[in-house]
Amino acid sequence: MNIVVSIKQVPNTNEVRLDQTTGTLIREGVPSIINPDDKSGLEMALKLKDKLGAHVTVITMGPPQADAVLKEAMAMGADDAVLITDRAFGGADTWATSSTLASALRKIPYDLIITGRQAIDGDTAQVGPQIAEHLGLPNISYAESLELADGYAVVKRQYEDRIHVIKVRLPCLVTALGEYNTPRYMTPGGIFEAWEEGRIQVFTRSDLSVADENIGLKGSPTRVKKSFVKAVKGQGTVVTMDPEDAAVWLTDRLKEKFIL
Amino acid sequence: MKIEDDKGVFVFVQQIDGEISGVSFELIGKGRELAKILACQVTAVLLGSGISQLAGELSNFGADQVIVVEDAVLETYMTEPYTHAMTQVIKRYKPEIVLFGATAIGRDLAPRVSARVHTGLTADCTGLEIDPASGCLLMTRPAFGGNIMATIVCAQHRPQMATVRPGVMKRVSETFGTGCRVEQVVLPDLADHVNVEIVEVIKKVSEKMDIMDAKVLISGGRGIGGAEGFRKLEELAEALGGTIASSRAAVDAGWVEKDRQVGQTGKTVRPNLYVACGISGAIQHLAGMEEADIIIAINKDPSAPIFEIADYGVVGDVDKVIPLFIQQIKEEQEKR
Amino acid sequence: MDFELNGAQQMARELFSGFAEKEVKPLAAEVDEEERFPYETVEKMGKYGFMGIPVPKEYGGQGCDILTYVLCVEELSKACGTTGVIVSAHTSLCCDPIMKYGTDAQKARYLPALAAGKSIGAFGLTEPGAGTDASGQQTKAVLAEDYYILNGSKIFITNAGPADIYVVFAMTDKSKGIKGISAFIVEKGVAGFSVGKKELKMGIRGSSTCELVFENCKVPKENLLGQEGKGFGIAMSTLDGGRIGIAAQALGIAQGALDETVKYVKERRQFGRSISAFQNTQFKLADMKTQIEAARLLVYQAAKAKEKGGRYSTEAAMAKLFAAKTAVSVTTQCVQLYGGYGYIRDYPVERMMRDAKITEIYEGTNEVQRMVISSSMLK
Numbered sequence A: 001m002n003i004v005v006s007i008k009q010v011p012n013t014n015e016v017r018l019d020q021t022t023g024t025l026i027r028e029g030v031p032s033i034i035n036p037d038d039k040s041g042l043e044m045a046l047k048l049k050d051k052l053g054a055h056v057t058v059i060t061m062g063p064p065q066a067d068a069v070l071k072e073a074m075a076m077g078a079d080d081a082v083l084i085t086d087r088a089f090g091g092a093d094t095w096a097t098s099s100t101l102a103s104a105l106r107k108i109p110y111d112l113i114i115t116g117r118q119a120i121d122g123d124t125a126q127v128g129p130q131i132a133e134h135l136g137l138p139n140i141s142y143a144e145s146l147e148l149a150d151g152y153a154v155v156k157r158q159y160e161d162r163i164h165v166i167k168v169r170l171p172c173l174v175t176a177l178g179e180y181n182t183p184r185y186m187t188p189g190g191i192f193e194a195w196e197e198g199r200i201q202v203f204t205r206s207d208l209s210v211a212d213e214n215i216g217l218k219g220s221p222t223r224v225k226k227s228f229v230k231a232v233k234g235q236g237t238v239v240t241m242d243p244e245d246a247a248v249w250l251t252d253r254l255k256e257k258f259i260l
Numbered sequence B: 001m002k003i004e005d006d007k008g009v010f011v012f013v014q015q016i017d018g019e020i021s022g023v024s025f026e027l028i029g030k031g032r033e034l035a036k037i038l039a040c041q042v043t044a045v046l047l048g049s050g051i052s053q054l055a056g057e058l059s060n061f062g063a064d065q066v067i068v069v070e071d072a073v074l075e076t077y078m079t080e081p082y083t084h085a086m087t088q089v090i091k092r093y094k095p096e097i098v099l100f101g102a103t104a105i106g107r108d109l110a111p112r113v114s115a116r117v118h119t120g121l122t123a124d125c126t127g128l129e130i131d132p133a134s135g136c137l138l139m140t141r142p143a144f145g146g147n148i149m150a151t152i153v154c155a156q157h158r159p160q161m162a163t164v165r166p167g168v169m170k171r172v173s174e175t176f177g178t179g180c181r182v183e184q185v186v187l188p189d190l191a192d193h194v195n196v197e198i199v200e201v202i203k204k205v206s207e208k209m210d211i212m213d214a215k216v217l218i219s220g221g222r223g224i225g226g227a228e229g230f231r232k233l234e235e236l237a238e239a240l241g242g243t244i245a246s247s248r249a250a251v252d253a254g255w256v257e258k259d260r261q262v263g264q265t266g267k268t269v270r271p272n273l274y275v276a277c278g279i280s281g282a283i284q285h286l287a288g289m290e291e292a293d294i295i296i297a298i299n300k301d302p303s304a305p306i307f308e309i310a311d312y313g314v315v316g317d318v319d320k321v322i323p324l325f326i327q328q329i330k331e332e333q334e335k336r
Numbered sequence C: 001m002d003f004e005l006n007g008a009q010q011m012a013r014e015l016f017s018g019f020a021e022k023e024v025k026p027l028a029a030e031v032d033e034e035e036r037f038p039y040e041t042v043e044k045m046g047k048y049g050f051m052g053i054p055v056p057k058e059y060g061g062q063g064c065d066i067l068t069y070v071l072c073v074e075e076l077s078k079a080c081g082t083t084g085v086i087v088s089a090h091t092s093l094c095c096d097p098i099m100k101y102g103t104d105a106q107k108a109r110y111l112p113a114l115a116a117g118k119s120i121g122a123f124g125l126t127e128p129g130a131g132t133d134a135s136g137q138q139t140k141a142v143l144a145e146d147y148y149i150l151n152g153s154k155i156f157i158t159n160a161g162p163a164d165i166y167v168v169f170a171m172t173d174k175s176k177g178i179k180g181i182s183a184f185i186v187e188k189g190v191a192g193f194s195v196g197k198k199e200l201k202m203g204i205r206g207s208s209t210c211e212l213v214f215e216n217c218k219v220p221k222e223n224l225l226g227q228e229g230k231g232f233g234i235a236m237s238t239l240d241g242g243r244i245g246i247a248a249q250a251l252g253i254a255q256g257a258l259d260e261t262v263k264y265v266k267e268r269r270q271f272g273r274s275i276s277a278f279q280n281t282q283f284k285l286a287d288m289k290t291q292i293e294a295a296r297l298l299v300y301q302a303a304k305a306k307e308k309g310g311r312y313s314t315e316a317a318m319a320k321l322f323a324a325k326t327a328v329s330v331t332t333q334c335v336q337l338y339g340g341y342g343y344i345r346d347y348p349v350e351r352m353m354r355d356a357k358i359t360e361i362y363e364g365t366n367e368v369q370r371m372v373i374s375s376s377m378l379k
Helices: A036-052 A064-076 A094-105 A127-135 A188-194 A243-256 B022-038 B052-060 B079-093 B106-117 B227-239 B248-252 B283-289 B318-334 C007-033 C039-047 C066-079 C081-101 C104-115 C174-180 C231-267 C279-308 C313-343 C349-360 C366-377
Strands: A002-006 A009-011 A032-034 A055-061 A080-084 A112-116 A139-149 A152-158 A162-169 A172-176 A200-203 A223-229 A237-240 B009-013 B042-048 B065-070 B097-101 B121-125 B127-130 B137-143 B148-153 B160-164 B181-185 B196-203 B216-220 B243-246 B273-277 B294-299 B312-315 C121-124 C140-144 C147-158 C165-171 C181-187 C193-198 C209-220
Touching: A002 A036, A002 A094, A002 A127, A009 A064, A032 A036, A032 A064, A036 A055, A036 A064, A036 A112, A036 A139, A036 A172, A055 A064, A055 A094, A064 A080, A064 A188, A064 A200, A064 C007, A080 A094, A094 A127, A094 B106, A112 A127, A127 A139, A127 A172, A127 B106, A139 A162, A139 B079, A139 B106, A152 A172, A188 C007, A188 C066, A243 B294, A243 B312, A243 B318, B009 B022, B009 B079, B009 B106, B022 B042, B022 B097, B022 B127, B022 B160, B042 B052, B042 B079, B052 B065, B052 B181, B065 B079, B079 B106, B079 B181, B097 B106, B106 B121, B106 B160, B121 B137, B137 B160, B216 B227, B227 B243, B227 B318, B243 B248, B283 C231, B294 B318, C007 C039, C007 C066, C007 C081, C007 C349, C039 C081, C066 C081, C066 C231, C066 C279, C081 C104, C081 C121, C081 C147, C081 C165, C081 C181, C081 C231, C081 C349, C104 C165, C121 C147, C140 C165, C147 C165, C147 C181, C165 C209, C165 C231, C174 C181, C181 C209, C181 C231, C231 C279, C231 C313, C231 C349, C279 C313, C313 C349, C313 C366
Parallel strands: A002 A055, A002 A112, A055 A080, A080 A200, A112 A172, A139 A172, A237 B312, B009 B042, B009 B097, B042 B065, B065 B181, B097 B160, B121 B160, B216 B243, B216 B273, B273 B294, B294 B312, C121 C165
Antiparallel strands: A009 A032, A139 A152, A152 A162, A162 B196, A223 B148, B127 B137, B137 B148, C140 C147, C147 C209, C165 C181, C193 C209
16 A cells, blocks of 8 residues: 655744734744645554555655655655655646646555645645646545545545545545644654655656646746735724624624635 | 637536525626626536526526536535536636635635646635736735735636635625526536545534634633623624633633633634633733734723734623624624 | 754754643643643653653664753753653663663563653662762662562652662672672562652652662562672763753753743833843843853763763763753742742743752752762862
């Protein structure tokens, strides 16, 4: 049983702060982490390794320093790691990213592919299903849990107000929800083993069979036209009103902020 | 085929158990706005089984036409049959824009469709406009964990696809009558596209969520006055999809369980919305919640320190403001 | 001298600090208040290999270097002094002597369970009449066919009670003085061995500190650790390693107190401004940070010296002496910076101050460390 988990190194966007004076994001000193949904997916895979002796490979597409997430994953118990890195892959939207990852996956044996539902920097939730499309695999998104038996996966798939229990034949792709599989810690011994030479295989552009028009910035159907910071959080507004007016005022504030 | 030849704004209509989800009406409303600028029509695309009669509702909320794909296979959402059906509709009708709600269904279906059709998809849009120069759709969305906003364009590929968060767009306020054009699309090979089995559908029963998981916290302090006061806060929390929390004073007084406590000797939380009711805002409490995205404070005392970190503060009596606030919110939700 | 942590050690530090923040810190006040041994934490630590960091992989340990073990004790102690000493005593005072002096059979029998945290270890040297002067061992061990019969008592034994495996010292031949002391591995539950009263302590209140009582206790002769008569040397060399662990604990306590205090002084306002704006506060913080950094370098140096092989007693003694004094001094100043709130148990610094004091006393008092250091100079 071969399981491949696709993980992403992301800045911990919960820690990013706004510089009040310049109105820009303070990105320095923000720690990089394994994307939480991906880490949960990795934990799903490691549980299957514990239970069934599955072989777990982790892959990531990113700059060279993304090898840190692969080391962390191996220190948690993943067996192998592949770093997919090349300048040519940079600037990719989800089409180009998923095309690149799919082409790497064609070189790795898999019965099951697990990705996180979404990354906390991009927040699109698109790459997982798109990888499945490129590979012609069924995908089950928003997985709370995953069991394997007799060549099938049984997944609890989450919707807003219900769960579908879905049975799907392997190979397939599953996107994992962050809240459901508390990731295990690394072990100290695992860390040192992960840092040994030669543990991480590297795929660059020349290692992958994928068309130029499907990768990187040039291969991206969508582009960012502009980006801007939301209104700087200055001194808040305090009002003294009649309760009826206050209730309306507060509700309007919730609407403004898309909470309502 | 040039991309200028693709015309029309299409909206994927999400229906569950024969009930149309609110976001679909909102997208038809927005679709009308975009269609007007582009001088084209808004088409609602409805997939399901035994749902043709819903076309009238879609017409009433502003769809210029409805495309219905009706098949037993489409009764309950499954990724592949729905992806195939939407893809066939797109290939046949060549719309320039297709909108989906950013729901548990939409965020699964739209990526798969966009990859099959080889076009761009922008997720969780909070703003949609037409660029006057190019006629392209400008899709604005939060990124980087919500810390910045980005405007995305899909210049060379069609259709331009976007998923939109529920509650962001407004449904139209007028009605249009239930008689718009309805076109049935038959896909005879749909059953071949079933590649999963739904073994069971389990409807959720809600229980009290952990305050550290909640996106919305309604928190009460000494000013709540007693356990009874927390019932109202629970109602507010439920209306906003969150849960209640408290300061230490309320826990010590025995009004709530310790697992609700936020602060120095309680938990640290980072919800999207933190409503501090009758909480003075001592440093010990702030330490547990000052990282919330939006902080609302309601307190009788205008000099309460909580007002220094609140985004929106109301000086007033919690007992009076909260029930009215709940009412306002429910009215707002009814409208959608 | 290379003071940098390598990539793996840096990652290990992040592991330990993440674990301490999430699993240890939330329990620290309660463990102290209730004087409760944190069994659930020990189980978690055992699962992730924290209870056998330097134990070789062939015996189920993590096979890491001493510095990595030091980082673990340091990070745990930042959050909770009790949890730090549980790991330190278990590893340095029980796993270590078995690793160093045990037969293959003894290592195979005891190390795997110890490294997995399924057995907890302890070290029984101190007696009512033999503290700083450890040579005055009254506990006797008499060989009778296949057993040594132990009679006597030990006092102030860390982990006693929860521990399953005890490295215990007793006099096998009084006529030879310190060359007549031997070391034994005593298992919990052996007839004639009981754990006596639990001490009520000033600090590290969750750590279980008890008497050991031996009444005609029959210890199998296979459980002699090392050779007869070599026990005192085993005890002293074990304590050298233990000192590095305690130095790491002291370092962690000091750093934890400073970290909390820096947060507090930024928020606390008096006289219309944050108290961090006052130079008195700033200068105190600067001095404490410098002291802690100096302690850190001594501790890491001692760890590296031990790792290298060869003698390291002086380095270990300097590290423990300095780190312990630093912990006491820093935590006391931190309580002062908190003002009245520093004295209230809702805030962690008073616990850290109470925890710090023991580091100047156990595993060799400050005075003993000075004896070790000066004797190396005056040879």
